[in-house]
Amino acid sequence: MPDATTEAQAQALPAERAERPTQGEKPLVRLEDVKVHFPIRRGLFARGVVKAVDGVSLQLARGETVALVGESGSGKTTLGRASLRLIEPTAGRVLFDGRDITHVPEARLKWFRRRAQAVFQDPYSSLNGTMTIEQIVEEPLIIHGVGTREERRARVLEALEAVRLRPPEEFLKKFPHQLSGGQRQRAAIARALVLDPEYVVADEPVSMVDASSRAEILLVLKERQEAAGTAILYITHDIATARHFAHRVGVMYLGHLVELGPSERVIENPLHPYTQALIAAVPEPDPTNRLRERPVIPGEPPSPAHTPKGCPFHPRCPKAMKGTCDVEGRTPQLKEHEPGHWVACYLY
Numbered sequence: 001m002p003d004a005t006t007e008a009q010a011q012a013l014p015a016e017r018a019e020r021p022t023q024g025e026k027p028l029v030r031l032e033d034v035k036v037h038f039p040i041r042r043g044l045f046a047r048g049v050v051k052a053v054d055g056v057s058l059q060l061a062r063g064e065t066v067a068l069v070g071e072s073g074s075g076k077t078t079l080g081r082a083s084l085r086l087i088e089p090t091a092g093r094v095l096f097d098g099r100d101i102t103h104v105p106e107a108r109l110k111w112f113r114r115r116a117q118a119v120f121q122d123p124y125s126s127l128n129g130t131m132t133i134e135q136i137v138e139e140p141l142i143i144h145g146v147g148t149r150e151e152r153r154a155r156v157l158e159a160l161e162a163v164r165l166r167p168p169e170e171f172l173k174k175f176p177h178q179l180s181g182g183q184r185q186r187a188a189i190a191r192a193l194v195l196d197p198e199y200v201v202a203d204e205p206v207s208m209v210d211a212s213s214r215a216e217i218l219l220v221l222k223e224r225q226e227a228a229g230t231a232i233l234y235i236t237h238d239i240a241t242a243r244h245f246a247h248r249v250g251v252m253y254l255g256h257l258v259e260l261g262p263s264e265r266v267i268e269n270p271l272h273p274y275t276q277a278l279i280a281a282v283p284e285p286d287p288t289n290r291l292r293e294r295p296v297i298p299g300e301p302p303s304p305a306h307t308p309k310g311c312p313f314h315p316r317c318p319k320a321m322k323g324t325c326d327v328e329g330r331t332p333q334l335k336e337h338e339p340g341h342w343v344a345c346y347l348y
């Protein structure tokens with residue numbers, strides 16, 4: 001396999017990279033200085049770029065849940081999609097289980113497709129409405145040639161049971177439109193989990209379902225993560241659920257990871273002024289009712305097409321220092337402030 005690096009190669013990185021935020025010896029998912037830039041086209045010509053993700057390094061250990069938080073447009077979805085190679089990064093590297101998949105063509109990613117899955121935000125558009133729940137959940141098994149008909153049926157029932165679509169036999173012949181939003185999202189999760197993936201990206205999995213279903217959906221994912229040792233990248237704009245759901249929290253702002261650390265530390269001792277503002281904007285500690293509300297941070301809403309010079313947050317930052325935070329060509333880099341807790345801010 002010419003384009004797959006070995007574990008040894010993946011470990012033999014320059015010292016400067018080895019000092020980037022790490023968790024465990026052999027990460028399952030490893031993003032190294034990943035950039036995703038989209039050209040802005042008006043008419044025939046490209047007019048600049050949107051720096052959706054602009055140099056993010058992040059690793060997930062087996063069995064680890066990392067929450068990515070940040071306002072809409074900060075690059076969370078793009079980073080999640082790059083980690084699944086649904087988008088090919090502009091620069092940097094994506095490694096899975098030690099193998100470099102950054103530029104591997106889709107035709108040679110089947111092994112990876114079997115081991116990594118996605119749950120998207122919208123359960124209304126993510127399920128094929130002409131297929132039954134059984135067909136929807138069975139399809140990945142067929143695509144990957146798993147099991148006999150009988151074995152597949154057993155695995156589908158098991159997956160439906162795991163997401164609490166009970167009794168599972170009753171859901172097999174139903175169509176998506178016969179399910180509630182919460183049930184559909186659980187069917188989407190059953191489809192994602194039926195292959196026993198090692199890595200799941202859950203992109204705002206509860207933001208479009210009714211409040212009463214949210215806790216159960218997160219619980220189903222958490223149970224699965226604990227039982228099967230799945231690594232989960234949980235993308236959310238809601239920092240309150242991140243604490244209960246994730247081992248670590250990463251905070252994104254305009255394509256940059258500005259803070260990363262153990263969930264309790266990031267929430268109890270937020271270091272970056274942006275994280276502090278996000279937490280201050282959480283209205284009441286009642287996550288089940290507040291998920292639809294976006295945090296409100298004062299100042300101009302950011303645009304990744306016009307990234308400020310210097311620290312991307314400085315135009316909105318109450319603690320910005322003139323001559324430090326606004327210097328062109330200088331972006332603060334992540335530094336380890338306390339064990340495992342990293343922040344990219346000149347205050348530290």
Ligand SMILES: Nc1ncnc2c1ncn2[C@@H]1O[C@H](COP(=O)(O)OP(=O)(O)O)[C@@H](O)[C@H]1O
Nearest residue numbers: 038050052071072073074075076077078079304
């Ligand atoms: N395919 C695309 N083409 C152009 N711009 C895009 C594309 N996908 C995302 N973007 C832009 O990249 C930025 C980050 O988007 P996204 O990753 O969806 O952020 P988030 O998930 O944090 O809301 C946004 O400004 C968005 O408009």
Ligand SMILES: [Mg+2]
Nearest residue numbers: 073076077078
């Ligand atoms: Mg998104």
